[in-house]
Amino acid sequence: MFLAQIFLNSLVLGTHVLLLAAGLYLVHTVCRVIHPAVGAIAVAGGYGYYLLAQLDLPSWLAVLGGLAIGVGASLASLALLRPFILRQQPLVALLASLAFGTALEAGIAIAFGSEGRFLASSVLPTFDVLGLRLTYVGLATLVAGAVIAGIAAGVLYLLPAGRILRAIAQHRETAEVLGIRQWRVQLVTFAVVGLICAIVGMLKGLQTAITPQAGMLPMVMGFLALIVGGMHDFRGVIVAAYLLVLVPELLIAIDYGSFSIATSWQLVLSFVLALILLLIRPRGLLATATRTT
Amino acid sequence: MTLRHTLAAGLLTATFILVGCQSVATDEIASSDLPTYKIGVIAPLSGDAGAYGQEGKNILDYRVAELNADPSAAYQIELVYEDGKCDGASAAAAFQKLTEVDGIKHILGGLCSSETLAIAPLVEANQHVIAVTPWSSSPDIEGASERVFSFSYSDEVVGQGIADVLSGYKTIALISEQNDYNEALRRVIVETLAASHPDVQIVADESFAKGTADFRNQLEKLKQSGAEAVFLNPNAGTTAEALLRQLAEMPDWKPQFVSQISYNNPDILAVAPRAAEGMILVDSPGLSDAEFVAYRDGIIAEKDTLNNLGTFFTASALDAVQVYTDLIHQHGNDVEAIRNALATQTFRGWLGELSFGGHSFVQGIEAAKIVVHDGKPKPVTAE
Numbered sequence: 001m002f003l004a005q006i007f008l009n010s011l012v013l014g015t016h017v018l019l020l021a022a023g024l025y026l027v028h029t030v031c032r033v034i035h036p037a038v039g040a041i042a043v044a045g046g047y048g049y050y051l052l053a054q055l056d057l058p059s060w061l062a063v064l065g066g067l068a069i070g071v072g073a074s075l076a077s078l079a080l081l082r083p084f085i086l087r088q089q090p091l092v093a094l095l096a097s098l099a100f101g102t103a104l105e106a107g108i109a110i111a112f113g114s115e116g117r118f119l120a121s122s123v124l125p126t127f128d129v130l131g132l133r134l135t136y137v138g139l140a141t142l143v144a145g146a147v148i149a150g151i152a153a154g155v156l157y158l159l160p161a162g163r164i165l166r167a168i169a170q171h172r173e174t175a176e177v178l179g180i181r182q183w184r185v186q187l188v189t190f191a192v193v194g195l196i197c198a199i200v201g202m203l204k205g206l207q208t209a210i211t212p213q214a215g216m217l218p219m220v221m222g223f224l225a226l227i228v229g230g231m232h233d234f235r236g237v238i239v240a241a242y243l244l245v246l247v248p249e250l251l252i253a254i255d256y257g258s259f260s261i262a263t264s265w266q267l268v269l270s271f272v273l274a275l276i277l278l279l280i281r282p283r284g285l286l287a288t289a290t291r292t293t
Numbered sequence: 294m295t296l297r298h299t300l301a302a303g304l305l306t307a308t309f310i311l312v313g314c315q316s317v318a319t320d321e322i323a324s325s326d327l328p329t330y331k332i333g334v335i336a337p338l339s340g341d342a343g344a345y346g347q348e349g350k351n352i353l354d355y356r357v358a359e360l361n362a363d364p365s366a367a368y369q370i371e372l373v374y375e376d377g378k379c380d381g382a383s384a385a386a387a388f389q390k391l392t393e394v395d396g397i398k399h400i401l402g403g404l405c406s407s408e409t410l411a412i413a414p415l416v417e418a419n420q421h422v423i424a425v426t427p428w429s430s431s432p433d434i435e436g437a438s439e440r441v442f443s444f445s446y447s448d449e450v451v452g453q454g455i456a457d458v459l460s461g462y463k464t465i466a467l468i469s470e471q472n473d474y475n476e477a478l479r480r481v482i483v484e485t486l487a488a489s490h491p492d493v494q495i496v497a498d499e500s501f502a503k504g505t506a507d508f509r510n511q512l513e514k515l516k517q518s519g520a521e522a523v524f525l526n527p528n529a530g531t532t533a534e535a536l537l538r539q540l541a542e543m544p545d546w547k548p549q550f551v552s553q554i555s556y557n558n559p560d561i562l563a564v565a566p567r568a569a570e571g572m573i574l575v576d577s578p579g580l581s582d583a584e585f586v587a588y589r590d591g592i593i594a595e596k597d598t599l600n601n602l603g604t605f606f607t608a609s610a611l612d613a614v615q616v617y618t619d620l621i622h623q624h625g626n627d628v629e630a631i632r633n634a635l636a637t638q639t640f641r642g643w644l645g646e647l648s649f650g651g652h653s654f655v656q657g658i659e660a661a662k663i664v665v666h667d668g669k670p671k672p673v674t675a676e
Contacts, residue, residue, distance in 0.1 A: 005513050009509045114339050114341075115341045115342075115344070116531030116532075118534070118538070133543070208535055211531075213504070214506070249510055255517070260497075
C-alpha cells in the first residue's frame with residue numbers, strides 16, 4: 001500500500017513534467033528550438049489565476065484569466081524568438097528563451113514578491129482510491145495529463161494537422177514549397193503551448209504552492225524527458241517523463257533495512273537514470289533505427 | 294478697514310510667519326547639530342522570510358523614531374536597510390555594500406542565522422566593524438567572531454529542549470529543511486539524543502531542499518517508519534504552511550508532532566488547526582509583562598502585526614537597539630571598546646538582566662514548552 005501511494009503521488013508529479021515536456025516537444029517540432037521559458041510561462045499562468053482569485057472573482061473566471069495570461073506570455077515569447085527561428089539560429093533562440101523566462105520570473109517576483117503563494121484557499125480535500133489517498137487537484141492533474149497527451153498524440157499521429165507538424169519537423173523547406181504556412185502553424189503551436197503551460201502552473205500552484213522560480217525544476221525535468229524520450233517521438237517523451245520521476249521516487253521510498261536513500265537525492269537519480277537510458281537508447285526510448293543518407 | 298490697517302495686519306502676519314519658520318529652522322538646525330550614527334540593518338525584506346524581516350524593520354523603525362524624537366536625545370540614529378533574503382550570499386553582499394560603499398561600522402543583523410553566519414567571517418576579517426543581531430540563534434554563531442553578538446538565545450537551548458521532549462518516545466522521525474538554522478537544530482537534537490538518550494531510535498531522518506513545496510512522498514515515508522513522534526523542522530513561512538497543509542491531508546496519521554518557532558504562529562496554525570492539535574513546540578519564552586505587552590501593542594497599532602516574531606524577538610530587538618545605540622553613543626566608532634563593553638558588562642532590558650559573559654549569546658535564557666490547542670499556541674506552565 002505504501003509503495004502504491006508513492007506511485008500514485010509520483011504519477012501526479014510526473015504529469016507536471018509530462019505537460020511541460022509536451023510544450024517543449026511541440027515548440028521543438030515546429031521551430032527546431034529548445035524553449036526553456038515554458039517553466040516561467042507556466043508560473044505566469046499560475047499567478048494569473050492567483051491574481052484573479054484574490055479579486056474574489058469566480059473560479060472559472062480565474063482559470064480563464066490564467067489561461068489567457070499563459071497564452072499571452074507564450075505568444076510574446078514567439079515574437080521574441082521568431083527572428084532567430086527564421087534565421088535558423090537555435091542557440092541564439094535558446095538564449096533568447098532563457099532571457100525571456102528569467103525576465104518573466106523577475107517581473108513576477110517584483111509584482112508579487114518572492115515568497116510562495118497558495119492558490120488553494122484551504123487544505124485540499126482528498127478522496128479514497130482503492131485505499132490510496134488522492135487530492136481532487138491530483139485527480140484533475142492526472143486527467144489533464146491523460147487528455148492533453150492523448151489529444152497531442154492523436155493529432156500528431158492520426159490527423160492531417162499532425163502530418164503538417166511532422167512534415168515541418170522533417171524538412172522545413174520542402175514543407176514550405178508544399179504550401180504549408182509555417183507562421184500560422186507556429187502561432188497556433190505557441191498558443192497551444194501557452195495553454196498547456198498555464199494548466200500546469202495552475203495545477204501545481206493548487207497542489208502545493210507557487211513561487212516565481214517554481215517552473216525551473218519541472219522545466220529541467222521536462223527537458224530531460226524530451227532528450228531521453230526522443231526529440232522526434234512524442235510517445236517516447238510520455239514514457240520518459242513518467243520514468244524519470246517514478247523510478248527515483250520509488251527507489252527513495254524503498255526500505256533497504258539499515259540503509260536508505262534521502263529524498264534530496266531525487267534529482268541526482270533522475271539524471272543518472274537519464275544518462276543510463278541515453279547510453280542504452282541514444283535515439284530515444286521508443287525510437288526505431290532509421291537509415292541515414 | 295483702511296489701507297494702512299490692512300498693510301499693518303499683513304506685515305504683522307508676515308512677521309509671525311517668519312518668526313515661526315525661523316524657530317522651526319532653529320529647532321531643525323539644533324537637532325541636526327546632534328551627532329548622527331548610521332547603523333546598517335541586514336534582514337530578509339523579501340522572500341519566504343520577508344514577513345519576519347518586515348516585522349523586524351517595523352520594530353526597529355518604531356524604537357529608533359522614539360529615540361530620535363526624544364527632546365533629551367544626545368544623538369540621532371539613522372538605519373540603513375539592506376535585504377539579506379535569509380540567505381548567506383545575499384547577506385554577504387549586503388554587508389559589503391553597507392561597510393565598503395556606505396562606510397558603516399555598526400551592523401544590526403542578520404535576522405536569519407544563515408545571514409549572520411555569512412557575515413561573521415567578514416566581520417572578523419574587517420577589524421573596524423561590529424555586528425549585533427537581535428534574532429539569530431544558530432549555535433554555530435558561538436565563537437564565529439569576537440565582534441558578533443546575539444541578543445537571542447542559542448538554538449543549543451531549544452535543541453536540548455526538543456531532544457528532551459522527543460526522549461519520551463521510543464522511536465522518532467525527523468524532517469528538516471536544508472538551511473543553516475534547521476540543520477544546526479537537527480544536529481543538536483541528534484547529538485543530544487545520542488549522548489543522553491541512546492535508547493531513543495531515529496527510524497527516519499528526511500531532509501529537503503529550500504524551496505520544496507511538495508512533501509507528500511516524504512510524509513508517507515515518515516508514516517511508513519512507524520515513528521511515535523515526528524519532529525517537523527521547516528523554516529518559517531511558506532514551507533512550514535505547505536508542510537502543515539499536506540499533513541492535514543493525512544488525518545489518519547497521528548504521531549506526536551514536535552516542532553519549533555515555525556509553528557509558533559497563529560496565522561499558520563489557523564490553516565489546519567486540526568492537524569496541528571496537540572503539537573508540542575519548543576521556542577523562546579513568551580513575555581507577558583503588562584508594560585511590555587502595552588508597548589508592543591503600541592507598535593502593532595502603528596505598524597502592523599508582530600505575530601511572526603512573537604514577544605521574545607520583539608523584546609530582544611528592542612533591547613538590542615537600546616543597548617547598542619547607548620554603547621555607540623559612548624564609544625562612537627571605537628568598535629573594540631563596544632566589543633569589550635558587550636562582552637563584560639551587564640545591561641537591563643525587557644528580557645531582564647542581560648550579559649554575554651564573554652560569549653556570543655546572551656546567557657541564561659531558557660526555552661519554553663508550548664502546546665497547540667484550537668489552532669493557538671499556549672505556553673505550558675510549570676506545575
